[in-house]
Amino acid sequence: MSDEPDEAPEFSVPVGMFEDIEDLKAQLAQLTTLVKTLTGGDGAEPGEASADDAAADGEAAEEDEWQYPPFILLLDPPEYDDELRALIEWVEGVLVPGYLAEPSADARWCHLWVEHSVAVARLHAVWLAWQELTDPASCGYTGPSVWHRDHLDPALRELRGSSGPFAGCTKGEHQIEHRLPALVPSAWRMSGN
Structure with a gap:
């Protein structure tokens, strides 16, 4: 008689376990x-x-x-200006066209987000995380998933929510004419270059 069981037991693997393992590998x-x-x-x-x-x-x-780079709110000019210029380029080139739909009462956006210090701080934090988590060498292949789950989604909920920094920035409610995200002014025109 053999010591081996007749059938191999079935194991149930939790859905997020592989992402967690990849995250742990990257951290290690x-x-x-x-x-x-x-x-x-x-x-x-x-x-x-x-x-x-x-x-x-x-x-x-x-x-x-x-x-x-350190967190943007800890920088003084000219480092702050350089970091803001790079952030504007990322927000306009990646975030706005890829992730922001037309603003609405439930999903607000201000094309003059650079005038909202809370928005600048949150978007900079999301951008720093994006820089780290989109590099497979530093975070494995689950980095983008982690970035969406842990950084982008919560930040957009806070920014675009009814009590976020853009609360008064819907069409018709603000003194400045608002535009759709696809028409955000160029980073170079805003910086005076």
């Missing part, structure tokens, strides 16, 4: 890279860095700062 890869960076990756004990390593880390930190 990021942490592994961070540990290697912080420890020098040469088997040295943590905290045992040479003066050369410290200088290299200072240079790497400067590069990382430009590669991963």
Whole structure:
């Protein structure tokens, strides 16, 4: 008589489990890279860095700062202006044409969103997440799904909701003539270039 069962048991896998596993893999890869960076990756004990390593880390930190910009509301001009210009380009080039339908009482949008600091802050946060989560090298292939679920959808609900920053920005209710999202003015004209 054999110790093996006659039939293989059936396993039920939760729907989101594979996304969670991919998210964990991406986080583990990021942490592994961070540990290697912080420890020098040469088997040295943590905290045992040479003066050369410290200088290299200072240079790497400067590069990382430009590669991963800080939150826009923490910037001063001219860095703020440069970051806002890049954000406007992303909102007009990706977000508006791809995700925003015609504004309505239930889904508001202001073509002058740059004048709403809450909108600038939320959209910048969504953009930073988009930059990270659309790179398979840093987040795996589930990054875009995570970005939609955890960043875009909640931000748009807050921005476009009846109590969001665009609450007074529907057609006819605001002093400034509003346009459909497809007709948002160019980032270059708005910045004065």
